[in-house]
Amino acid sequence: MPSARLTASGVALALVLAPAVASAAGPQGPGQDAHDLDLTLLATTDMHGRVLNWDYFKDATYTERSGDTVGLAKVASVVDQVRTEVGDDSLLVVDNGDAIQGTPLTYYYAKVEPVAETGEDHPMATAYNQIGYDAQVVGNHEFNYGLDHLRAYEGDLAMPLLGANVVDAQTGEPWLEPWTMVTKKVEGHKPVKVGILGLTTPGSAIWDKGVVEGTLEFRDMVETAAEYVPQMRAAGADVVVVLSHAGKGPSSYDTSLLPPENPSDVIARTVPGIDVMVVGHTHRDVPQEVIHNEVTGEPVLLTQPYRWGGTVTRVDLDLEKSRGQWDVKDAAGMAYRTRDFVEDPAVVAAAAQAHGRTVDYVNQVVATATEEMSGAESFWKDTAIVDFIQHVQTETVDQALEGTAYADVPVLSIAAPFSRTALFPAGDVTIRDMAGLYIYDNTLEAVTMTGAQVRDYLEYSAKYFATVPAGESFDPASDVNADGTPDYNYDMLSGVSYELDLSQPVGDRVENLALADGTPVTDDMEFVVAVNNYRRSGGGAFPHVSTAPVVYNEQQEIRQLLIDWASARGVIDPADFSVENWWLTVADVPVAP
Template structure:
């Protein structure tokens, strides 16, 4: 608990986790630009959140308990709200922004998209909209996950916000006109209450522009084709930023749902990179600061030099789920010849675990929080054994077998195919577990934490092998049989994953009517690791034909797996996989691993099984 007798300044000082801590408490810093002698100076502070992913309370709905992790982070925009209020009390001129991915990521957001949707007859207000409205955001940009539930639901959410939802590179499919507001200009009053005469420079016009990663076009292709398309961030910014300046913006701040470190999980499937914030700062003049999102990393303070102007552009990314608040201090000066200009810029991050949640934000979302808890705690069946996903990254587990079984069964029933059906699933959540005994909605939902839908494509045997080889890039090349820790084996760095291959881009493939068996030889280089690939005990030939149950993210090119985007599509009914799993347990009442689980794949070194200690 926070000692309410301490000062706001002490509260904020204790919350600083990186960046220009001294500058946050009053010192100046950053890089100064040459300018005429100023007649007035001021500071505008831009506060930023990103990748909230439906977190309002500091709550883990999958555990039905207060959130905690090994670093003892707290989550939720209610905690962020307390930090925002504290900074607003200390700063005279503030703006509050969000960099996207707001309405997907927790059972709370799923509930108001699928169980009691905001587009339904009752049309409830989305709890994230209610929370953000209570806080008083000035603007937010789109995130790629905003499109997961379709454009109609997103439009409803947009209509419920009290602030603009920006997406300058999201374009109408037919006209290529802006599908969302490109920017907003906020007029910030600099004159003090003691000023008796109106003067030039009493206000500074802050242009706020929003961009989203163009990967949306791949990952939510089914929801967006024929409706919304995307331009590259840099390409669109070259058009939009001059218009913002021409419209009267003195300074320009961008909320960009695109990581700072240039890379693309989809390879060259699009002509523009997924993560382009650094390129934006380098290549487009006129931008003073960028609130970065999408990558789920901490960037307390980073400067990128614009190649045309030579000026530094400030970048700051406040982690994810509301664990941090970005505080970007823009020191500005006014001269008659130039108007307002940024003379220095510094930033830092504040840690949400240093404060209590804001009571007002909790109050406006309490009913939604309580409804979601009731829903996720409802018992829908039983399990004959405990199923854990803890080791699914490096060994065959019943937990992943269950997902693959349900997906494959659904595809076989829907298509009536006589071809062998295979299924892919990734170890999304190593904390997921189905207990022995009663099984609740949250137990099942924890296995599949993304709102993907089920599709089916057709592959040859050669394509199955190529897919598995690509997936096996997830493992680092090691020699010997161990024992190895999981960290010594997993999350290998690749050209498309310079920070390490994420767990969600490692796919495990299983058969339905017969086992698909294979070894992954981690002593071999990537591309030559799949051994003994067989279906039902018979080696898989290049010309064999298979139906693959696959999620829409992967089928649309997410992760840049080979063959998927050009494969024949046999099924795409837009059925959410999480709901499919929940419905299966509801219908069958019993989860029995003997129905679906066998050991079909293993990690080997030189053909000999290896030992992994976890």
């Protein structure tokens, strides 16, 4: 059994250690005797197609208000520094999945020049190989582009791609390698065997049903860990690391249909024999968390790097001999922010051709707009450019539900005014113009809601506006963002018509809520509502939506859906989708345009 005691001093070190201090510490800490041995684990997760610190939609270097940067080229410089510090024989580098979806780069090599057809190396694999990773777990987004694409990517990797709970639906045998054993031979010491187990969230069975149904099954992560961890120990693993492409907390789907989505903490608490877990999927920034195993009482260190390579987490393991075997005595975690590092020239060079092709692709014209469409007034007025989002979301969900029990249920759509600078010029519209409209990496989901819930939702959204007394005029320059509500938390609905009377108090503003044919919406009516994953997961604390039954979730990026729709038609004409269906009023007097 492991005895990974996390000392109080270890916690303090993890919280304050900076890259310069880490580099000066050396491979062996103070107070260790000749029988002690240090191992260092570096981890990334949820890279989502980021090789370089580049924003393909802005055609510029990536910037974030926090100052964080992205990309494997930045990660490479962190790894190089730590490898120089501790030595390659004492270092393991792992990735926690969701690598090959998320940017135009990965879209290009999945759809435009598919690596499964061209035989070219996947640019993400090229970058991982250049850095020198030891193992990766498959993430749920690895299945987005199909199994042939995933197999091609797997073949390009110089490391094993793990997935113990991903099994062949016909045989029950593992579809991916369940675990791997990495042996580290530090001069003067007995070799250390590190077992690395890969587990991924079962949600892919729903999100990529069209890809995996009948071919793959996704088994319970907790039960799978309980099966394989003892096998790894029996095979001689001195240290057990679990790569868990899952977070902590509730599931976004009905767990009577699938095992839980985010059971990382349950695995740590209930499965004995684990020393370290790398956590992912939820895009949180948690360098270190300790959970005590309820069977052994021993601590398990959980580390979650920030998404896209914003951080690389480091776990330092202090090993000691116990009855001739290595045992984990102490463990401490911390994070390097990649903004403090330059891009590695070798990774930049390796990615140059793929990057250049992608830049050319992003700057392509996708369609011609028949007239200019601006988002400048979308935060207080129904505009064609937001109606474009609503139309694509509605059409996507409506088509996906054909032949299901929800085929005849009215589909509504929710969108927010993300950008006041959004603009489709009259004439050529590029992929970058699309990105200027939909600035977030949201995916599309759909839930069922009642008429009463839809009304509650709109009332909550209407708190965005200040109260305007009867007889006074609404001023879009001052009567919005009430109580600090940001633009992205003002939601508009399509598929129904309604008015918001700003002379009324918050919670009593929605009037004349009706179907498109004028039929008043009653409390017991049922609707399917298209919504982005941020809102559906609780972002903005809107009522009902986070607990509503999910009927559609294929993990498709909304931005890409907009691009695909425009590309398929070649023309963006407001006459095809623009419907004025909501208005602001003051004491029943329409707000002047």
